[in-house]
Amino acid sequence: MDRFVSTYAMRLDSKGRMSVPAPFRALIARDGLEHVYCHPALDLPALQAGGARLMAGIDSLIERYPPYSEAREELAAALYGSIETLRLDPEGRVVLSETLKLHAQITTEAVLVGLGDSFRIWEPARFRAHLAEARAKVRALKQELGSQGATRVNRADGA
Structure with missing residues (x-):
């Protein structure tokens, strides 16, 4: 598989850890990463997550604007400034910060939804x-x- 596809329902354990589905972890590992990039979605009550393709998409979007332009700096602050690096533990779990959980209103369950180059994390x-x-x-x-x-x-x- 070379895209984030499908939908997975996950539970957060008592320590706030959530499993990342094996197919998603395989794509992250293919990028040579041991973490997931994650940020609050700009226009939805969800989280945007992924690996190298997510970052490449953000880079491409920001690079459309001239250096030092207000639009470029606002996009960079809104996206790069809000990205959290979620380390995958040996069992393939990540911990969502309180900031991320609050944005998406996630408490004990989450749904991970493939979007091709990235995935979203939603409250069910x-x-x-x-x-x-x-x-x-x-x-x-x-x-x-x-x-x-x-x-x-x-x-x-x-x-």
Whole structure:
């Protein structure tokens, strides 16, 4: 596997540790890392996490702006400044800081959701609500794209 995919439900133990799924750990290890980069998502009540690809995406986003520009400095502060390095223990667990847990409102359970180059960590009820909203938007987009395709087919047929 070369992408973070699938959804995993995890529990935090009494010490606040959470297992990172083996497929996710394999991708992190492939990057030569023994930790996960994690930061509060900028526009969602979730955490953004990953390895080298996450950092490369952040680097690419920030580098779109001129050096010393206000936008570049704000993005760098918001992203680099909030990243925490979560060390994987020998059993593949990480400890979420209180700051991270507070942002995502995670207490005893979390859901890890693959996004390709990274993954998100959600409080389960918040993820279910987000997923329902996302699916509704995808259905609407599918209908819109389908109707555009039907119009093109009709026009191609001379209708």
